[in-house]
Amino acid sequence: MTTSKASESAASSSAGAAGRPRLVSRRNARRSRSASVRRRRRSSSIVLLLGLLATGVMWTVLAPGGNATExxxxxxxxxxxxxxxxxxxxxxxxxxxxxxxxxxxxxxxxxxxxxxxxxxxxxxxxxxxxxxxxxxxxxxxxxxxxxxxxxxxxxxxxxxPDLTDADLNDADLAEGGELFLANCAQCHQAAGAGAPLTYGKFAPSLSQATADQVVEAMRTGPESMPVFGPGQINEEEAVAVAAYVRHLQDAPAPGGASIGKYGPVPEGLVAIVIGLGALLGVCLWIGARQKL
Ligand code: HEC
Ligand code: HEC
CATH class of the missing domain: 1.10.760.10 (Cytochrome c-like domain)
Structure with a gap:
């Protein structure tokens, strides 16, 4: 660009030397006018470009994020x-x-x-x-x-369901307990310890189930578990049942080892096997000493 301009001006000066000043000056004027038009066009296109760029930047910064990214x-x-x-x-x-x-x-x-x-x-x-x-x-x-x-x-x-701790803390624990005993205890046992069903199936212990899993199990009825839909146990009641299951998991055993929380049968069994066994052991020991 600059070299061609330089050669142009060199050519015009040599033309001036040839002795046609008016023609040359008019041609020079036309040339400089066209150059200024070109310059103006170039600067206006730069302004346009900058304008577009600024609009783009403002759009990315200010545009509402929500739906467009979701x-x-x-x-x-x-x-x-x-x-x-x-x-x-x-x-x-x-x-x-x-x-x-x-x-x-x-x-x-x-x-x-x-x-x-x-x-x-x-x-x-x-x-x-x-x-x-x-x-x-x-x-x-x-x-x-x-x-x-x-x-x-x-x-x-x-x-x-995506339950939070706050949801569970707000739930009605007593109502959850009643619903659990009425709907779930026949399979999962009153303390949620689980129990065998027929044909090699079993209602598992609920000791590991999270609150979300409790509600999901009710709503979807996995395997031989029935579905408990919102018509039977509504949203609020479902959260109460989940809170009650969490309460069963956290409940302390003040009487000592809970023995699976199965109730009086295993407790009696433990009393007979260990208690009577110990007494029998003592009797045999006394008898063995008397023989000597
Ligand atoms: C007819 C018996 C039956 C009843 C009634 C029943 N369940 Fe179940 N439940 C099952 C069986 C069987 C499974 C195992 C399903 C499987 O493995 O896919 C199960 C699984 C579950 C699990 C998953 C446990 C885990 O740790 O993976 C939860 C939680 C559960 N039940 C909660 C409940 C609640 C709450 C109720 C009462 C609203 C209820 N169940 C009533 C039979 C029953
Ligand atoms: C080897 C075969 C097998 C594979 C692999 C398998 N599934 Fe299953 N799925 C089963 C069978 C059989 C059942 C029905 C019995 C049951 O619920 O346990 C089932 C049940 C289910 C159910 C319960 C449907 C209902 O009606 O509630 C869901 C959900 C599911 N599968 C999701 C999955 C997903 C997700 C994967 C992959 C990560 C997967 N399964 C891989 C065999 C399979």
Whole structure:
């Protein structure tokens, strides 16, 4: 650019030397006018560019974050969840969760069922058995949330309850206790210690269940446990039952060892075996000494 300008001005000066000053000056004027137009155009395009840039920066800083960022995040969770599902669950539940001969359809079971099954380590099922056992969970909480988002996106269903300590502290413990005795104790036993059912099935002990898992179990009815829907036990009552289960877990045993909290039968058994056994031992010892 500068070199061409330099050569231009050199050419004009040589033209001036050739003796055509008016023509040259007019040509020079035209040239300088066109140069100033070019300069003006260039500066206006720079202003436009700066304006656009400033608008862009202001948009990114001031634009409302909420919805614009939330949707891609939710979609991302569903996408990740689908990938995890294809890897760990699809062999039994089908590639689109439609079910197969190895496992039921999961369309419409909801996030609550996924959280219950995965956070208690029941799923992924290791081997076919009468009943899935509670194990350490194989997946992290984030991964479980992602699979929940995927299953929830397929057909809705009961949501993850996400109870807080405050929810439990506010709950009516006495009402929870009554509901527990009326609806749950026949299988899980009055103190939640668990008990065997028929055909190798069993109602497990509730000593490890979190409050969320208690509500999820009620809403989704895993295996031979019945579903307790909101029509039967409403939202508030469900939280009260969860609070009561937590109370059973925390309750101290002032009388000494609780012996599984099974009540008078094991306590009597312990009294007979240990108490009578000790007396018998003393009798034999006395008898053995008298012979000498
Ligand atoms: C080896 C086969 C197998 C694998 C792998 C498996 N499942 Fe299952 N799943 C089953 C069977 C069988 C049942 C039904 C019996 C039961 O509930 O234990 C079931 C039940 C469930 C239920 C309860 C459905 C309801 O109606 O409440 C959920 C939720 C579930 N599975 C999620 C998963 C997820 C998520 C994975 C992957 C992390 C997974 N499963 C991996 C076999 C499997
Ligand atoms: C008919 C018997 C039956 C009744 C009634 C019943 N349950 Fe269950 N419950 C079961 C069985 C069976 C399982 C094991 C399911 C499995 O392994 O998939 C279970 C599992 C659970 C678990 C999971 C425990 C764990 O640590 O993994 C919780 C929590 C639970 N029940 C709470 C309740 C509550 C609360 C009630 C009353 C509202 C109730 N149950 C009523 C049979 C029953």
């Amino acid at each position: 949707t891609p995040d939710a979609n991302e969770a569903v996408r990740q969840g689908r990938a995890l599902f294809a890897q760990g669950c699809a062999t039994c539940h089908g590639l689109n969760a439609q079910g197969s001969s190895e496992g039921p359809s999961l369309i419409g079971v909801g996030a609550a069922a996924v959280d219950f099954q995965m956070s208690t380590g029941r799923m992924p099922l290791a081997a076919p058995a009468a009943q899935a056992d509670r194990k350490d969970p194989l997946y992290s909480e984030t991964q479980i949330d992602q699979v929940e988002a995927y299953i929830q996106s397929l057909g809705g269903g009961p949501e993850d």
